[in-house]
Amino acid sequence: MAYAELHCHTNFSFLDGASSADDLADRAAALGLTGLAIADHQGLYGVVRFAEAVRERDLRPILGVEIELLDAAVPDPRSIVLPRPRRAPRDRRVAATQTSAASEPLAPSDGLPVRPVPTRTRLPGHRPAVKEDYRGVGDGQRGPHLVLLARNDAGYRSLCRLVSRANLAGTKAVPRFTHELLAADVEGLIALSGCRDGEIARRLAAGDRPGAREVARRYAQLFGSVGRHGGGFHLELEHHLRAEDDWLVGETVALADELGLPVVVTNDVHYAEADGRELHDVLTAIRHGRTLDTLADLRRPDAESYLKSEAELLALPPGEESLGARVAARWREGIEATAWLAQSCSVDLGFERYRFPGFEVPSGETPFSQLSQLCWDGARRRYHPLTSSVVRQLAHELDVIEQTGLSEFFLICWDLMRFAKSRGIPAQGRGSAADSIVAYVLGITRVDPIRHDLLFERFINEGRTSYPDVDIDFSSERREEVIQY
Numbered sequence: 001m002a003y004a005e006l007h008c009h010t011n012f013s014f015l016d017g018a019s020s021a022d023d024l025a026d027r028a029a030a031l032g033l034t035g036l037a038i039a040d041h042q043g044l045y046g047v048v049r050f051a052e053a054v055r056e057r058d059l060r061p062i063l064g065v066e067i068e069l070l071d072a073a074v075p076d077p078r079s080i081v082l083p084r085p086r087r088a089p090r091d092r093r094v095a096a097t098q099t100s101a102a103s104e105p106l107a108p109s110d111g112l113p114v115r116p117v118p119t120r121t122r123l124p125g126h127r128p129a130v131k132e133d134y135r136g137v138g139d140g141q142r143g144p145h146l147v148l149l150a151r152n153d154a155g156y157r158s159l160c161r162l163v164s165r166a167n168l169a170g171t172k173a174v175p176r177f178t179h180e181l182l183a184a185d186v187e188g189l190i191a192l193s194g195c196r197d198g199e200i201a202r203r204l205a206a207g208d209r210p211g212a213r214e215v216a217r218r219y220a221q222l223f224g225s226v227g228r229h230g231g232g233f234h235l236e237l238e239h240h241l242r243a244e245d246d247w248l249v250g251e252t253v254a255l256a257d258e259l260g261l262p263v264v265v266t267n268d269v270h271y272a273e274a275d276g277r278e279l280h281d282v283l284t285a286i287r288h289g290r291t292l293d294t295l296a297d298l299r300r301p302d303a304e305s306y307l308k309s310e311a312e313l314l315a316l317p318p319g320e321e322s323l324g325a326r327v328a329a330r331w332r333e334g335i336e337a338t339a340w341l342a343q344s345c346s347v348d349l350g351f352e353r354y355r356f357p358g359f360e361v362p363s364g365e366t367p368f369s370q371l372s373q374l375c376w377d378g379a380r381r382r383y384h385p386l387t388s389s390v391v392r393q394l395a396h397e398l399d400v401i402e403q404t405g406l407s408e409f410f411l412i413c414w415d416l417m418r419f420a421k422s423r424g425i426p427a428q429g430r431g432s433a434a435d436s437i438v439a440y441v442l443g444i445t446r447v448d449p450i451r452h453d454l455l456f457e458r459f460i461n462e463g464r465t466s467y468p469d470v471d472i473d474f475s476s477e478r479r480e481e482v483i484q485y
Contacts, residue, residue: 002032002034002339003033003313003338004033004034004035004060004062004339004341004342005033005035005266005269005307005338006035006037006039006062006064006147006149006192006342007066007147007236007238007266007267007268007269008024008036008037008269008307009038009039009041009066009268010040010046011046012038012040012045012046012049012050013066013270015283015286016041016270016280016283016284017040018270018271018276018279018283019270019272021038021049021053021054022053023272023273024036024050024053024269024307025050025054025056025057026057026272027273028054028057028307029057029058029059031309032309032310033059033307033309033310034060034339035054035059035062035338035339035342035343035345036054036060036061037064037149037345038050038061038063038064039064039065039066039147039149041066041068042065042066042068042166042177043065043163044063044159047349048349048351051347051349060343060346061347062149062150062341062342062345063149063159063347064147064148064149064150064159065147065148065162065163066146066147067145067148067166067175068142068143068144068145068177069143069145069146069178069179069199070082070143070176070177070178071179072144072199072215073199073218074211074214074218078206078208080202080203080206080208081144081199081202081203082144142197143177144197144198144199145194145197146182146191146192146199147192147193147194147236148162148189148190148192149341149345150188150189150345150347151190151232151345152346152347153188153347153348154187154188155187155190156188156349157187158186158187158188159185162177162181162185163175165181165185166181169181182222186223186232189223189232190223190232190233190234190341190345191222191233192234192236192266193216193219193233193234193235193236195236195238195268196238196248199212199215200212200215200216200235200252201248203215204248204251204255205244205248209251209255213258216233216259217259219233220261233261234261234262234263234264235252235256235261235262235263236252236264236266237253237263237265237266237330237334238265238266238267239317239318240267240302240304240305241302241304245317246317246318246322246323249327250324250327253326253330257330262337263330263334263337264334264338265313266338267304267307268305269305269307270300270305270306272306272307273306273307274303274306276306277303277305277306281299281300284299310335313335314332314335316331318331319331319332319335354467356408356409359412359415367407367411368401368402368407371401371410371411371414372398374411374414374441374442375398375438375442376394379394379437379441381441382441382448389450390437390450393450393456394437394441397436397437398438400456400460400461401438401460404460404462406460406467406468409467409468409470410438410439410442413442413444413470414442414443414444416472416482417443417444417472418443419482419485420482421443425474425478425481425482426474426478427472427474427475427482428446428472428473429444429446429470429473430445430471430472430473431469432458432469433445433459433469433470433471434449434454435455435456435458436449436456436459437450437456439470444472
C-alpha cells in the first residue's frame with residue numbers, strides 16, 4: 001500500500017494554496033500516490049472540483065477541511081494556544097471618528113473576529129466594521145488548527161453542518177469554530193492533530209507537555225481511538241527540514257506511545273511542485289498587503305510544502321533512524337497508516353442523484369396508499385361513470401409509480417396544486433405529464449388522456465432511469481407565494 005497525502009491545500013485556500021486541484025492530482029498520480037485529501041482552510045468550496053480531478057486520475061479523493069478554532073481544547077492560562085491579539089495601529093486621520101474601544105482586542109464572546117481590526121471610519125448607518133484584517137497577522141496570532149476528514153457520507157454531512165453553523169455564527173470571512181460546536185457533529189469524522197499550528201504542537205513547543213497530553217486525550221475521547229489504525233483521532237507527524245522538526249517529531253511520537261494513539265505522516269502541502277514556493281510567497285505578500293522585500297517572518301521559512309512521494313518522506317531524518325529506532329518505526333507506521341485511512345474513506349457526492357423532500361402522510365398510511373386513495377377519489381369526480389378503460393389505466397399507472405418509487409414525487413406536485421387552488425392562484429400542469437391519468441385525476445393537468453388516447457409510457461415507463469418532468473405554470477403575479485410555501 002503506497003502513501004496517501006492527507007493534508008493538502010488547493011487554491012481554494014484563498015491566498016495560501018498555490019496549486020489547483022488538477023495540478024495536485026496530476027502530481028499525485030505521477031508520484032504513485034494512492035489517495036489525496038483536500039484540507040482547505042475553513043471551507044469546503046473546492047471539494048467538488050477536487051473530487052472530480054482526483055477520480056479522473058484513478059486515485060481516491062478524501063474530503064476534508066482544516067478549521068481554525070477560537071478556543072483551546074483545555075484551559076490555557078499561559079496563553080500558549082491563543083496569544084493576546086496585538087492592538088491594531090491607529091490612523092491619526094480617522095482616530096477622531098472612533099471611540100477608544102474600537103482599537104481594543106475583541107473577545108470571542110463579542111461575535112467578532114478575535115484578531116486585530118483595522119482602524120476605519122464607521123460604515124453608513126454607523127455599523128461597526130467587522131471584516132477580518134489579515135495584514136501583518138502571522139499564524140502565531142491565529143487560533144489552533146485541526147484537520148477533519150470525512151470517512152463516509154455521514155462524515156461529509158457533519159462537515160457541511162459544521163462549516164455552515166460556523167459561518168452563520170461568525171462574520172464575513174471569519175467563521176466561528178469552537179469546541180462546543182465541534183462536539184455536536186463528529187459522526188463519521190477522522191481528526192488529525194494538525195501542523196505546527198495545531199494545539200498539541202503549540203503546547204509541546206512551549207514546554208506544556210501536560211497540556212498537550214490532556215488535549216490529545218480530549219480529542220481521542222471525542223473522535224475515538226481504538227487499535228493501531230482504528231481510531232478517529234491521529235497525531236500528525238511532519239518534517240520540513242526546520243531546525244526544531246527533529247525534536248517536535250520525537251516529542252509527538254513519545255506522546256503517541258504514552259497514550260497509545262495512532263500516528264500519520266503528512267507534508268502540509270500548499271503547492272504541487274517544489275518550484276511552487278515562489279508563487280506561494282507572492283500569495284502570502286498579497287494576503288498581508290506587503291511586498292516580497294518586506295514580507296519578513298510572515299513568509300514560510302522552508303520550501304518543503306510540496307507534494308512528496310513515499311520514498312521522499314522515508315528519506316527524511318525520522319525515517320533514517322537518526323532520531324532513534326522507535327521514532328523511525330513510528331514514522332514508517334505513519335506512512336503506512338495514510339494508505340489505510342485513504343482506503344477507509346469513501347464519500348459519494350451523488351452528482352446524478354435527486355433528493356426530494358419527504359411528504360408527511362397520516363398515521364397508518366404510506367405515501368403510496370395515500371396517493372392511491374387520492375387518485376381513486378379524483379377518478380370518481382372526473383369520470384361518470386368509471387369505465388373499465390379508466391380503471392385499468394389508473395391501476396397500471398399506480399403500479400408503475402409504486403415500482404419506480406415516485407409516490408412522494410406525485411404527492412408533492414398534488415400538494416403544490418392544492419395550495420395554489422386554495423389561494424386562488426392560477427396554475428396549470430402541461431407537457432408530457434398530460435399523458436398521465438394520475439396527473440389528471442389529481443388535478444395537476446386538465447387534459448383527459450383516456451378521451452384523447454394519450455400514451456402514458458411517453459411520460460413514465462419501467463425502463464426509464466431519469467425522473468419524469470412535471471411542468472406546472474403559476475401566475476407570475478403570485479408565483480412567489482407558491483415558492484415560499
